[in-house]
Amino acid sequence: MVETIQWTDSGVVMIDQTRLPREQQFVTCRTYLEVADAIKTMVIRGAPAIGVAAAMGVALGVQEGADFDTVCKTLAATRPTAVNLFWAIKRMRDLWFSLQGAAREEIVQSMISEAQKIRIEDIAICQAIGRNGEPLVPDGKTVLTHCNAGALATAGYGTALGVIRAAVSAGKKIDVFADETRPFLQGARLTAWELQQDGIATTVITDNMAGHFLHSGRIGCVVVGADRIAANGDVANKIGTYSVAVLAKENGIPFYVAAPVSTFDLTLASGDSIPIEERSPDEVTHVFGVPVAPEAIAAANPAFDVTPARYVTAIICERGVARPPYEESLRKLAQAC
Amino acid sequence: MVETIQWTDSGVVMIDQTRLPREQQFVTCRTYLEVADAIKTMVIRGAPAIGVAAAMGVALGVQEGADFDTVCKTLAATRPTAVNLFWAIKRMRDLWFSLQGAAREEIVQSMISEAQKIRIEDIAICQAIGRNGEPLVPDGKTVLTHCNAGALATAGYGTALGVIRAAVSAGKKIDVFADETRPFLQGARLTAWELQQDGIATTVITDNMAGHFLHSGRIGCVVVGADRIAANGDVANKIGTYSVAVLAKENGIPFYVAAPVSTFDLTLASGDSIPIEERSPDEVTHVFGVPVAPEAIAAANPAFDVTPARYVTAIICERGVARPPYEESLRKLAQAC
Numbered sequence: 001m002v003e004t005i006q007w008t009d010s011g012v013v014m015i016d017q018t019r020l021p022r023e024q025q026f027v028t029c030r031t032y033l034e035v036a037d038a039i040k041t042m043v044i045r046g047a048p049a050i051g052v053a054a055a056m057g058v059a060l061g062v063q064e065g066a067d068f069d070t071v072c073k074t075l076a077a078t079r080p081t082a083v084n085l086f087w088a089i090k091r092m093r094d095l096w097f098s099l100q101g102a103a104r105e106e107i108v109q110s111m112i113s114e115a116q117k118i119r120i121e122d123i124a125i126c127q128a129i130g131r132n133g134e135p136l137v138p139d140g141k142t143v144l145t146h147c148n149a150g151a152l153a154t155a156g157y158g159t160a161l162g163v164i165r166a167a168v169s170a171g172k173k174i175d176v177f178a179d180e181t182r183p184f185l186q187g188a189r190l191t192a193w194e195l196q197q198d199g200i201a202t203t204v205i206t207d208n209m210a211g212h213f214l215h216s217g218r219i220g221c222v223v224v225g226a227d228r229i230a231a232n233g234d235v236a237n238k239i240g241t242y243s244v245a246v247l248a249k250e251n252g253i254p255f256y257v258a259a260p261v262s263t264f265d266l267t268l269a270s271g272d273s274i275p276i277e278e279r280s281p282d283e284v285t286h287v288f289g290v291p292v293a294p295e296a297i298a299a300a301n302p303a304f305d306v307t308p309a310r311y312v313t314a315i316i317c318e319r320g321v322a323r324p325p326y327e328e329s330l331r332k333l334a335q336a337c
Numbered sequence: 338m339v340e341t342i343q344w345t346d347s348g349v350v351m352i353d354q355t356r357l358p359r360e361q362q363f364v365t366c367r368t369y370l371e372v373a374d375a376i377k378t379m380v381i382r383g384a385p386a387i388g389v390a391a392a393m394g395v396a397l398g399v400q401e402g403a404d405f406d407t408v409c410k411t412l413a414a415t416r417p418t419a420v421n422l423f424w425a426i427k428r429m430r431d432l433w434f435s436l437q438g439a440a441r442e443e444i445v446q447s448m449i450s451e452a453q454k455i456r457i458e459d460i461a462i463c464q465a466i467g468r469n470g471e472p473l474v475p476d477g478k479t480v481l482t483h484c485n486a487g488a489l490a491t492a493g494y495g496t497a498l499g500v501i502r503a504a505v506s507a508g509k510k511i512d513v514f515a516d517e518t519r520p521f522l523q524g525a526r527l528t529a530w531e532l533q534q535d536g537i538a539t540t541v542i543t544d545n546m547a548g549h550f551l552h553s554g555r556i557g558c559v560v561v562g563a564d565r566i567a568a569n570g571d572v573a574n575k576i577g578t579y580s581v582a583v584l585a586k587e588n589g590i591p592f593y594v595a596a597p598v599s600t601f602d603l604t605l606a607s608g609d610s611i612p613i614e615e616r617s618p619d620e621v622t623h624v625f626g627v628p629v630a631p632e633a634i635a636a637a638n639p640a641f642d643v644t645p646a647r648y649v650t651a652i653i654c655e656r657g658v659a660r661p662p663y664e665e666s667l668r669k670l671a672q673a674c
Binding site for chain 1: 358359483514516517518519520522525526529530533538539540541542543544545546547548549550552576577579580583584587621622624625627628629630631632633634635636637639642
């Protein structure tokens with residue numbers, strides 16, 4: 001498996017997720033502005049991976065000697081929905097303040113170490129999510145997932161795909177249905193590619209087939225990632241997640257969300273106040289540059305939706321499994337450790 | 338508006354719906370085998386349009402002097418789900434039997450006239466569907482539709498889009514959200530193009546956005562077409578229709594099906610026995626020939642799904658509006674006239 005993101009002496013190296021699976025091309029960001037651009041253009045995407053990228057971006061900015069506030073503000077302005085971005089910037093900012101008075105070289109080295117630590121921690125967190133979620137996956141059935149909450153959405157292993165990987169490692173006989181996840185096709189391009197590399201049987205379906213298969217009896221559970229989870233358990237995730245959750249509930253199939261504690265935003269009472277990014281209509285009207293709709297037609301492109309907590313069977317994080325009522329269970333897990 | 342299908346002296350002329358909206362290219366089918374191929378490859382699609390094409394295909398076959406049973410069997414084997422195909426072939430077959438003993442020239446002319454009559458009737462039927470459905474469309478809201486149940490899916494005017502056109506003609510201030518409808522993109526390519534030509538404000542969305550917008554409060558109703566309607570009101574229609582219906586019900590939004598009586602299949606007690614066509618996985622893994630998934634990945638491609646009658650608010654046909662219980666209301670409308 002290729003590395004999603006790494007700190008190197010020549011800069012932050014990321015696999016270009018806009019080109020997968022057709023090309024495996026790596027991008028080296030040498031400045032914090034290049035990292036900001038990579039996040040904005042989705043060269044790197046996925047809430048935990050964006051967090052790691054932002055942390056490395058802050059470290060690069062400090063190394064460059066750029067104005068610290070400008071660095072943080074620029075990186076924070078890249079994408080609005082995934083809270084891990086703000087979580088990572090805050091963690092880097094807290095360290096930076098604690099280092100005031102130290103020698104410049106020491107500050108730079110500490111910031112770089114912290115960014116690298118966030119990356120390493122993220123892999124361990126995903127593995128813990130996998131361990132915690134694995135028992136929930138029914139043996140002998142198909143797991144449906146939406147978008148990519150895999151190694152490519154994190155520093156490695158994945159959240160939703162971490163649960164799937166752990167279930168396979170535990171010897172469960174499962175296969176995966178991957179929603180293609182228009183418009184950016186993270187499911188068809190990234191999830192299918194990751195799981196194919198791991199030898200996990202995967203079938204790509206268009207997003208509008210998910211309901212049909214949830215109704216068919218072959219799906220044992222749904223597992224997805226998250227970009228932000230409010231105190232009441234409402235989950236912001238890739239557009240289409242809400243639909244899958246409603247269809248799972250309607251058919252009596254458990255719907256699981258797998259995400260690190262850094263995705264919790266307990267400052268928000270509900271998902272109603274989660275900002276939903278609206279991206280360019282071109283992503284809807286074009287596929288790899290090929291127009292799929294008439295010229296000058298309007299298109300909407302909300303990149304995320306909010307799934308009300310009542311559709312969420314459980315939320316799996318590195319510290320355990322939260323069940324309703326989420327006000328209590330999420331707070332308990334957030335305060336643990 | 339271009340004509341979907343026409344009988345001409347040089348053959349059956351269809352606009353090539355695989356190339357719209359990028360190219361407006363017409364195909365002339367000179368033999369019944371070419372018509373069969375056009376139906377199979379979706380040069381022409383949409384249940385009522387397929388019915389017209391099959392009728393014209395039978396007429397061509399008779400004109401060619403081909404074996405009548407072979408002509409009918411070949412055309413019937415093109416696509417399994419839309420019952421209008423079998424309805425049209427049966428109507429042509431019944432006429433053919435009634436003409437036995439007549440001069441060959443008379444038989445040929447009568448068969449051609451009947452196929453042309455089916456086409457003309459279809460336009461009038463769509464206009465009646467529009468008149469019957471128009472009062473159901475809430476003013477000042479957005480209508481969501483899936484796939485293309487428009488002029489291109491019929492001989493003209495459309496079923497679901499006929500209802501929308503009639504609502505606009507009645508002066509209602511509505512706009513349309515068109516699900517792009519992967520994998521074949523009938524919504525993005527055909528519905529958006531048709532409505533744009535009519536000057537009806539249309540926004541293309543990916544299929545996985547439908548739930549988000551049904552939850553948002555801006556959608557006043559959903560109107561879709563149908564490929565086959567069982568006696569109990571279960572509706573087979575383009576893959577993804579079931580999902581939209583569940584999401585509409587979950588959000589208290591009326592879900593209407595607009596289809597001619599020729600789409601009713603009252604020989605089937607429920608939708609469980611409607612055959613669902615499985616098409617090539619290439620349609621899912623490629624968009625206009627461009628690969629969107631890793632090589633050699635599996636993909637499913639059921640072209641239709643079945644929406645249980647409990648999600649269907651009403652079925653609009655040329656003879657009126659059927660409401661639950663559908664066993665009674667559909668039978669009554671089928672026997673009317």
